[in-house]
Amino acid sequence: MKSLGNHLLVELYSCDSDIINDKDRVEKILNQAAEISGATIIKSVFHKFSPHGISGVIVIAESHFSIHTWPEFGYCALDIFTCGDKIDNYKALNFLKKEFGTKNISVVESKRGILDMPVEKIRHKPDV
Amino acid sequence: MKSLGNHLLVELYSCDSDIINDKDRVEKILNQAAEISGATIIKSVFHKFSPHGISGVIVIAESHFSIHTWPEFGYCALDIFTCGDKIDNYKALNFLKKEFGTKNISVVESKRGILDMPVEKIRHKPDV
Numbered sequence: 001m002k003s004l005g006n007h008l009l010v011e012l013y014s015c016d017s018d019i020i021n022d023k024d025r026v027e028k029i030l031n032q033a034a035e036i037s038g039a040t041i042i043k044s045v046f047h048k049f050s051p052h053g054i055s056g057v058i059v060i061a062e063s064h065f066s067i068h069t070w071p072e073f074g075y076c077a078l079d080i081f082t083c084g085d086k087i088d089n090y091k092a093l094n095f096l097k098k099e100f101g102t103k104n105i106s107v108v109e110s111k112r113g114i115l116d117m118p119v120e121k122i123r124h125k126p127d128v
Numbered sequence: 129m130k131s132l133g134n135h136l137l138v139e140l141y142s143c144d145s146d147i148i149n150d151k152d153r154v155e156k157i158l159n160q161a162a163e164i165s166g167a168t169i170i171k172s173v174f175h176k177f178s179p180h181g182i183s184g185v186i187v188i189a190e191s192h193f194s195i196h197t198w199p200e201f202g203y204c205a206l207d208i209f210t211c212g213d214k215i216d217n218y219k220a221l222n223f224l225k226k227e228f229g230t231k232n233i234s235v236v237e238s239k240r241g242i243l244d245m246p247v248e249k250i251r252h253k254p255d256v
Contacts, residue, residue: 005205009238045171047187057185059175063196064185077133077240112205
């Protein structure tokens with residue numbers, strides 16, 4: 001048995017509030033993180049809320065990166081959902097932690113789509 | 129103490145393979161689900177993979193809906209991440225389950241962004 005996806009649910013606490021309230025910067029950093037992980041970026045969508053806060057999602061060939069920021073609390077909810085064994089999601093996470101000036105972090109790792117079939121039959125989506 | 133977000137990690141097994149391989153249909157159904165939940169839709173991004181499989185994300189004012197489908201296995205990984213207390217995420221989930229012809233389902237509910245401060249100080253992003 002093997003899972004189709006690997007999902008990191010990450011809480012980033014005590015981040016730099018100015019950075020995580022800057023839409024262009026958050027979008028750039030998350031796209032860089034996706035590249036660093038080895039993911040293939042398909043589309044990036046970011047939105048700035050009033051008076052503050054950013055929501056952003058990057059659809060990748062291997063699933064998605066998403067972030068929601070609360071600058072007023074220095075907090076970001078980050079999700080890194082990947083498929084296949086070629087993505088280094090912790091490399092992306094370490095980069096993000098540094099770029100956002102994060103002081104405290106918690107990570108829950110979840111296996112998504114556990115199928116009862118031989119490993120060799122499981123594949124992710126290699127072709128964009 | 130209260131959390132900022134509520135995140136449902138949903139595995140949908142034994143879905144109708146034709147439906148979950150139809151990009152327009154999956155996009156329409158997920159947007160309907162977001163509306164049914166009471167969410168405010170900001171942007172919807174969907175992508176069809178070759179030879180099969182759909183990835184889609186809807187950014188909502190209250191966080192996001194995302195889906196990744198593997199029609200070859202009848203499986204979808206669904207995430208419903210919402211903030212505030214006005215969204216009925218299980219109403220959306222029941223609708224999706226029915227529309228995708230899902231036979232088996234598993235749900236993990238995760239509280240995101242638990243902050244150590246009085247509840248009245250916690251707010252989500254009410255203004256788009």
